[in-house]
Amino acid sequence: MDKTYTIAIDAMGGDNAPEEIVKGALLARDKYKNLHLNLYGDKGKILELIGETKQDRIKIINTTEMIEMGEEPVKAVRKKKDSSMVVAANAVKDGSADALFSAGNTGALLASGIFIVGRISGIERPGLLTVLPSVDDPKRQWVFMDVGANAEVKPSYLYQFAVLGNFYATHVLKKPNPEVKLLNNGTEEDKGDKIHIQAYQLLKNGKQLNFTGNIESRELLNGHADVVVADGFSGNAALKAIEGTALTMFAGLRKILVNGSLKTKIGAALVKPALKEFSSVLDYNNAGGAVIAGVKAPVVKTHGSAKAKTVSNTIGQIKIMLESNLVPDITKYVDENKDQFKIILEEK
């Protein structure tokens, strides 16, 4: 029989919590037979959603507090000791769960990952990792990090983001020898500010990294890389610009087709299925959750408006992270290459 894993689920985080979170957990429970799902939150509400008879591989742990979307993350995590997110994170810390899932406050989950679950020894700064599609080839996905955890970086952080992204690509996306690129304001080796120029050199000389140079944000969606490394500030700017442009364009397109002439309207009805298929390429719900990479266990965030199906898919993503031995392999690698990491630190 498959090895079993326990995932701690913050049942109270997100716009549709606990309903969609619990429904999603039940879907995942039925789909993935080797998962145990522990739901943290309002026991009464959760029980109502589950019904007494269906508790196979589902456990409910009652919590009395909740971290809201607008709260200051670090303060919230420190103060709300009995919040669903913090209690779930502590379960990962003490070993009663193998991974953490939430659709709640991203900053608070980041803080829970870093301060409760804890950094992998040797990783200076965990980052936010997300997986995006390539429009040219929707089956080709690529890893983008950091997309917002570290507004200020050092070259060594960028190098470590590359190592983390590389492991994610090999283990979870199953890409052998992933092509790693650095997000920069030009493709030449000397482009960017001091930090990116130095990071380029670290990446170029990096052990076991298939680093192939800089990439500009203009090319991100064209599938030119398997892993794109960025500082959290410009990574965030690029990611949100992609999301915003896609959303704005679909909205604008819809408006023009719906408000158009009769001819346009007829045409719109005929192309609708094709447009729908195309829009699904850039749909969040297919992209998977954002991963707090560099901490001692899988910690994954899905977007706040996630519905049950997305919750279930994200739990499936965590299952792959666990089964592929992602975090132990990263930990072993960093440990075995301490010297290399140390040199980088001294070089700063």
Next chain:
Amino acid sequence: MDKTYTIAIDAMGGDNAPEEIVKGALLARDKYKNLHLNLYGDKGKILELIGETKQDRIKIINTTEMIEMGEEPVKAVRKKKDSSMVVAANAVKDGSADALFSAGNTGALLASGIFIVGRISGIERPGLLTVLPSVDDPKRQWVFMDVGANAEVKPSYLYQFAVLGNFYATHVLKKPNPEVKLLNNGTEEDKGDKIHIQAYQLLKNGKQLNFTGNIESRELLNGHADVVVADGFSGNAALKAIEGTALTMFAGLRKILVNGSLKTKIGAALVKPALKEFSSVLDYNNAGGAVIAGVKAPVVKTHGSAKAKTVSNTIGQIKIMLESNLVPDITKYVDENKDQFKIILEEK
């Protein structure tokens, strides 16, 4: 009679030079009766394109060198003293022309603007300014700067970018009291790295600026601001991500519609005019040229692949910059507010 202006035109810059540049200049000459256009480049080739009889308000100045697209900008400007771009820039410097236009190497034009035309006294770093559309309201345009000149910034640069962008919005886009926002990785006052947190405070306390807070790149195309201030690194990342996403989406859309079922193909034919109209909203050719803001005269770059119509439109944009007294008004403002600029510099 209207005041007349002379624009120095680098006739050899860009993928379609000198043909499209000369054709565009002729279009602009016929359209704007108060402009004198001086063409710098290969006199023989240019004469051939113009024909001897049509030299009204057009002057040709022969140059023997050309700065290529791939050349290292600063070095090329220093070395190629008789290049069309450098000779044209010198004409602006010595007062024989009022403004500079090129479709050539952006970095070289930036260097020509800064080192030959010269910074406005009190402006520490000129920046690249571009105008983008809002998809919600295609008639509403907004100013974005810096989009790539300064990968490394100080808070005072960002403040000065705001002042420059503000003048461009009032003078060229004719917006009274433009709403200024700072591109950041969150909307709250304390978001971003140290530089953006400090810049927020400078902007908030800035004299005569209608600063209304941070904007995330996700909202850029939705018309929430008249002026968006950014450091050159993340401004470039956001701009290129917008361009890349729009281009990639249009290409993907085209592919899906053309390769679709018969039904989809018929629909595609019917919606084609509406799609074309929509795509023109995000078309470079309508967006105008990129401006080197903060130098002593209008210096404007259009994209390398520009055709005659775009060249003519960009010359029209320079005409508005000249007629609206943009640079003299900025110079006067910076001069009259030296104390304010000085305080900012000391605060760093």
